Amino acid sequence: MKPLKPLINSLMFKLFLTIFLIIGPLIIFHIINNYYANEVIRNQVAQSNKNMLNIYMDQIDKSLEGVGNYIFQLSANTDLYFLQYHENFDLNDYEEAKIRLSNSINNQSYFYTAIDSIFLYSSSYKYFLYTQKNDENFTDRMNATDEIHDLLENTPENLREGKWNLWKGKKNYYLLYYLNIDGVYVGAWVNMNNLVKPFKYIDFGETGRALLTTSMLQPITNKKFIEDEKLDLTFKGNKFAVSGDNERFMVMKEKSSSGDFYLLALIPESEILEKLPFLQRISSVISIGAVLFLFLFIFIMRKVFLQPIKRIVSAMKKLREGDMEVRLPMNHNSTEFEVMNGTFNHMISEIKDLKINVYEEKLNLQRAELNHLQLQINPHFFLNSLNIIYNLATVKDFAIIQEMSKCLANYFRFMFRSNSYFVSLEEELKHTENYIKIQQLRFPEAINYEVEASSDLMECNIPPLVIQTIAENSIKHAFNMDEPIEIKITVKKDNEDPGFMEIKIQDTGEGFPEEVLCSLENDESLTNQEGERIGLWNVKRRLNLLYEGYAHIHFSNEQGKGATVRMKVPI
Structure with a gap:
């Protein structure tokens, strides 16, 4: 949630939210209004076409039902008896019966215009009689006749008797109805393509059309059109659906009560929306205009108001991170922002100059403090050295006085040349060894020391007297006459960070008192009135x-070893 809080609290977010709360409800209202108007138009068009489909399907069903009734009446005609198999076959009776039946079905075919043909087929005599229309294509008629003749002769059991069957031929779908009267088939068929011919006179729009499907809603007519437009006809419900990838169509369907097929109407949605009232179009224009105005307003506010503020905020963030070179561009902008940018740049320049002056003053103070600290160390040992020489002169041990004088000369030679802030590690270690040797001359067989240092670190610089001061502290506070003290100095590269060297000074004394360790960890001053520590x-x-x-x-006590001091300084 924390990353979202600055965004929500930003000026840009508040501005956009305010604009949206003002214009948003208007846009939403127009969108809902347009959607409602579109749905009303769709429902009206769907209802109108649904009624038309219902009327036409009712006409088809009534025609099919009338044909079915006629076929049932024809099945009772006595002339069918002569087409059945008889041992005593009378050729004259057979021919007369065919003539009477042909005249009967031809006369009736004119009353059932929706039917392509009424037929009679005698399986005993392999005789096939059918009616024909003058407007039919001869090739299509012969193909249909041959296919149905083969079906009745070979596999009539594939069709349901007394029902209109949807049957797929080699090229076309057919509706086929028949009755079997002792080997004589009486029936009728219709090409499904002919059922949708009347719809070519109905205005479905430029690309709209009517089509027939199976009971599984697989297209019978206009199959290529359905595939090209990628229409989904298998919608649930009886009202309507909108489908299509290339162009959107309203799809309505009506199921036949006589056969296993559907009649569907496809209406282009573009044709429907063109019939929207003028006010609805005005509402759409207003909605689009409001959205464009919102984006235009946001663009202008971003260019004129938000971007300059964003540049100022970005510059302030860089300034907070310590970038004193950041400046705001003096673009031709609003007068107020030009004043703000100029004032900001002037303020940064003054802050930079002030910071440089403060930094230089701080460096001067640090140099003065360092000089003071090093002056505190020099007199400290100087007084002890005079005391050592005095004690040796008292006992008249001239050999030790000579050695002591030599060591003190080397010691003070280092002290007098170490006014700089850094010396090499090699010089600091030699100076420390010289100091410990002076103490060994003072207290023979009471002090031992060991130095281990990596040869590749000898030329590295460290502050002077840091190792010697800690060794001096060990001798001063850990030394006693009863047991010799051992001091070990180790210098090596830090294992975790090779860019640092680790200096370890350890003695075998009693270690630091607890109050001293506590003061060292808390960075408190250890100096008392006598100047100790x-x-x-x-x-x-x-x-x-x-x-x-x-x-x-870091200062610590190690059990069995005494006081331990670890220093970690950059190489």
């Missing part, structure tokens, strides 16, 4: 000033 505080303070927080020093 000023060395440790000096080391911490100088590391902090010289490395600005990148160096670390």
